[in-house]
Amino acid sequence: MIDPSLTPTRLLEARERPPVVIREPAGPSGWRGLEVVWRLLRLALRLWVLGMARRLPPERLGVELRRAFEDLGGLWVNAGHLLSLRIDIFPAAVSSELAKLQARRFGFPTADARRVLEEDLGAPLERYFDEFDDTPFAVAHIAQVHRARLRQEQRYVAVKIQQPHVAAVFARDLVHIRRIVTLVRWLRIRPHLLWDFAFDELKEQTAQELNFHYEASAIRRMRRALKGQKIEVPDLFRRYCSRRVLVTEFIHAALMSDLVTLQDSDPDRLAAWLAENNIEPRRVARRLIFSVYRQILEENLYHGDLNPRHIVLLRNSRLALIEFTATTFTEREYLEKFRLFVKALAVRGYSKAADVSFMLCAVLPNIDTEEVKEELVQSLRAWATRTLVKELPYREKSVDNAFVEVLRVLVRYRCTMQWGWLRIRRALVTLDMSLERLYPDANYTRVLQQYFAKAESRALDALLGPELVRRSLGGYLTALTIQDRVDEYTMFQGALVRRHAQVFKGATNRAAAVFATLVGEVALLLGIAGALALVVFLEQRYPDTVGAMLGPQLAGVAGAVPYLDGPVWAVVFLVIAYVAWSLFGLRRRLQQKDVRPHERVAAV
Numbered sequence: 374m375i376d377p378s379l380t381p382t383r384l385l386e387a388r389e390r391p392p393v394v395i396r397e398p399a400g401p402s403g404w405r406g407l408e409v410v411w412r413l414l415r416l417a418l419r420l421w422v423l424g425m426a427r428r429l430p431p432e433r434l435g436v437e438l439r440r441a442f443e444d445l446g447g448l449w450v451n452a453g454h455l456l457s458l459r460i461d462i463f464p465a466a467v468s469s470e471l472a473k474l475q476a477r478r479f480g481f482p483t484a485d486a487r488r489v490l491e492e493d494l495g496a497p498l499e500r501y502f503d504e505f506d507d508t509p510f511a512v513a514h515i516a517q518v519h520r521a522r523l524r525q526e527q528r529y530v531a532v533k534i535q536q537p538h539v540a541a542v543f544a545r546d547l548v549h550i551r552r553i554v555t556l557v558r559w560l561r562i563r564p565h566l567l568w569d570f571a572f573d574e575l576k577e578q579t580a581q582e583l584n585f586h587y588e589a590s591a592i593r594r595m596r597r598a599l600k601g602q603k604i605e606v607p608d609l610f611r612r613y614c615s616r617r618v619l620v621t622e623f624i625h626a627a628l629m630s631d632l633v634t635l636q637d638s639d640p641d642r643l644a645a646w647l648a649e650n651n652i653e654p655r656r657v658a659r660r661l662i663f664s665v666y667r668q669i670l671e672e673n674l675y676h677g678d679l680n681p682r683h684i685v686l687l688r689n690s691r692l693a694l695i696e697f698t699a700t701t702f703t704e705r706e707y708l709e710k711f712r713l714f715v716k717a718l719a720v721r722g723y724s725k726a727a728d729v730s731f732m733l734c735a736v737l738p739n740i741d742t743e744e745v746k747e748e749l750v751q752s753l754r755a756w757a758t759r760t761l762v763k764e765l766p767y768r769e770k771s772v773d774n775a776f777v778e779v780l781r782v783l784v785r786y787r788c789t790m791q792w793g794w795l796r797i798r799r800a801l802v803t804l805d806m807s808l809e810r811l812y813p814d815a816n817y818t819r820v821l822q823q824y825f826a827k828a829e830s831r832a833l834d835a836l837l838g839p840e841l842v843r844r845s846l847g848g849y850l851t852a853l854t855i856q857d858r859v860d861e862y863t864m865f866q867g868a869l870v871r872r873h874a875q876v877f878k879g880a881t882n883r884a885a886a887v888f889a890t891l892v893g894e895v896a897l898l899l900g901i902a903g904a905l906a907l908v909v910f911l912e913q914r915y916p917d918t919v920g921a922m923l924g925p926q927l928a929g930v931a932g933a934v935p936y937l938d939g940p941v942w943a944v945v946f947l948v949i950a951y952v953a954w955s956l957f958g959l960r961r962r963l964q965q966k967d968v969r970p971h972e973r974v975a976a977v
Contacts, residue, residue: 374528375605375624379687379836381650384627384635384643385433393512396479400538401545409445409549416441426787427637435463435470442474447539448546450474450514451582452575458795458802462566472802483507486534491614500524501613505532515539515582522624523610528622530610533585535617538707540583547576567735570792582698583617591700592621602664605685605693624693629681629807636810654784656690658812659820666824669797670712672833674701677796680803681810701796707733711797718775719821723753730779736789745786752778760818767809772817773801896956903949 382706402408422438423429442453456462457471486509491498498505509517511531519532547886554572558564581587582881596606606623614620627646635643661684668675676683677699685693703711710732713895717726727749750776754780760770768774780790808815937945 374622375687376691379605379689379691381652381686381688384646384647385631386789393480393509393517394478395482398485398537398539399542401541405545406549407544412441413553422541431464431466432470435467438467439470439474442471445546446604447514448543448550448575448579451578452550455575455795456569457576457671458858459566459793460784461727462563465944467775478512478514480509480512481536485537486519489534489537489617490532493618494613502532504529515543523613523620526610528610529609530620531607531623532613533619533621534676535583535585543579543583547579550575566789567792570735574792574795578699584616585614586616588619588697588700589614591697594674595676595694595697595700598668598674599664599694601661602667603691604664605687606697607692607693607695621695624685624695626685626687626693629684629686632686633681633807633810644663650686650688651690652686652688653690654811657686657692658808658815660690660692661804661807661811662815662820663827665800666715666821667828668701669800670708670715671828673705675701675797675800677800678803679700679807681807682922684807699799701930703797707791709792711794714774715821718753718757718819719774719825721757721818723750723757726753726779730783731788733790733794734783734788736787736792738787740786740788745782745788748782749779752782753776757818760816763814763816767813767815768805770815770817771775771801771805772821773798773805775817776801839901893957896953899949899953899956903946903953906942906945906949910937 397756416437420429422955423433423437436481439453453471453474457474458470460468463471487498487505494501501524502521504522506520509519511518516535519534521532522529551572554568556726557568589611592606592609599606605624607624609622610620632643635646646652658741661679663673667680676694676697678696679694683694685695687693710729714726714729714733717723717729724746727746729751731742731746753775756770756775756881759774761763762770783790856900
């Protein structure tokens with residue numbers, strides 16, 4: 374239970390919040406497939422017309438895509454959010470517009486909420502709750518939250534109830550998106566982006582979002598992980614939870630989104646509230662930053678959607694987190710590479726950061742890595758320079774902006790990040806929505822240095838215990854440095870082996886190119902032979918007409934060929950066509966260098 378003394382005074386009154394609009398939930402429609410096809414065809418036609426009229430800059434493209442995803446609704450909004458993080462697919466203006474995607478948030482009737490609750494609890498609602506507010510106080514695109522009080526525990530709780538039919542609607546949309554992905558693969562549209570992985574990522578996110586048992590498990594684990602960080606997680610009441618119902622402690626506090634609202638509309642009122650509750654925005658920001666990097670790099674369990682609606686402000690600059698649907702982790706080896714990248718930024722080791730960025734790629738085509746590395750180092754140095762200028766906008770100095778700069782270089786060389794990497798980027802992008810309000814002049818080089826100093830101190834405490842830390846500090850730091858160097862050496866040696874394999878691949882590609890040219894020449898000669906065979910065939914069947922066109926010399930050469938029956942000529946033409954087609958196909962395969970979209974390439 375969160376300490377009641379941390380409860381702040383009210384920041385926004387209920388009447389200052391927009392009212393919840395109630396609408397009857399719709400089930401899956403049999404016409405949904407036709408609706409999807411119609412809307413996508415209409416979008417494609419509109420984009421084609423705008424493109425032909427040269428009225429489709431990236432900003433306009435982003436608006437058109439955002440509106441289309443919002444009109445489709447449901448799972449398509451989730452897909453749009455996923456695509457918004459891929460700045461290696463879309464220009465920055467398109468990604469920024471897609472990030473604004475908002476699902477239409479409607480509540481559903483209380484009768485439906487009570488029915489779902491009673492079905493999952495297996496008894497009338499009054500058996501478990503002595504109070505239940507019929508009007509939801511929060512609405513998401515798949516659920517709504519009611520305030521209630523448990524009869525047995527005498528505790529106020531937040532009861533999250535899933536919208537009826539939403540699982541069936543999402544399952545139907547998932548089928549349609551699968552078909553779109555299959556079509557994109559078949560048309561070979563940017564195959565290096567590994568669209569199958571994108572679909573798998575969306576499918577996994579959907580499965581976790583629709584089953585509240587995942588969120589309940591995340592709450593239990595996050596309570597353990599955040600213990601001691603002065604960041605609270607609400608209590609979970611497991612006996613009342615199910616696949617469609619989640620019951621947690623009700624937190625009497627202010628949302629970060631309330632702070633953002635007042636910062637724009639009434640900054641004086643906000644300043645008075647912060648002073649009254651002993652809340653220092655910069656201290657809150659630093660606590661968030663250190664916690665999130667600790668969640669990602671040390672615990673490997675992190676809140677993946679820290680937008681301002683999911684951060685709760687408490688007294689004395691304390692925090693609480695809510696809505697753990699997107700809590701996730703990253704594969705250990707990939708996470709270690711990401712840690713090396715972030716640490717290289719902290720110590721200004723931009724050459725190492727550039728090397729590690731290659732290791733973070735899912736697809737690394739045959740490129741001159743030294744040339745790309747030089748561009749990467751230049752872009753990271755430019756980012757580091759921006760972090761020193763307090764007056765620059767926050768977005769130009771954030772850690773995510775360093776990732777953006779790296780991706781802008783890599784995308785020009787068709788180097789592709791893993792789709793799973795988006796989990797980390799989503800956590801950092803959504804966190805920035807709050808940090809740009811709390812800590813706009815942050816110097817992230819210095820902040821990251823402070824984080825890694827704290828992380829090393831925690832590692833010391835965990836290994837030696839507090840009483841031995843001071844005596845063993847020097848020797849342990851030396852051992853820690855040696856171990857880090859060994860780990861990095863091992864990782865870079867593995868990358869070096871793969872780099873040599875890439876060089877060998879480049880040499881074999883050059884040999885294949887020569888062979889492809891020879892095959893192409895043979896296929897061309899075979900095509901010429903086929904054309905001559907056709908002339909002979911026509912001369913034998915229509916000597917008067919064809920002979921006059923060829924002239925006496927060529928007609929004499931054609932006439933010297935023995936007369937062949939029709940079936941024989943058919944076999945001759947079929948053999949020539951088959952061999953020529955096979956040779957051209959072989960040439961095409963020899964010239965193919967990029968990874969095919971159906972090949973599941975592991976991280977480099």
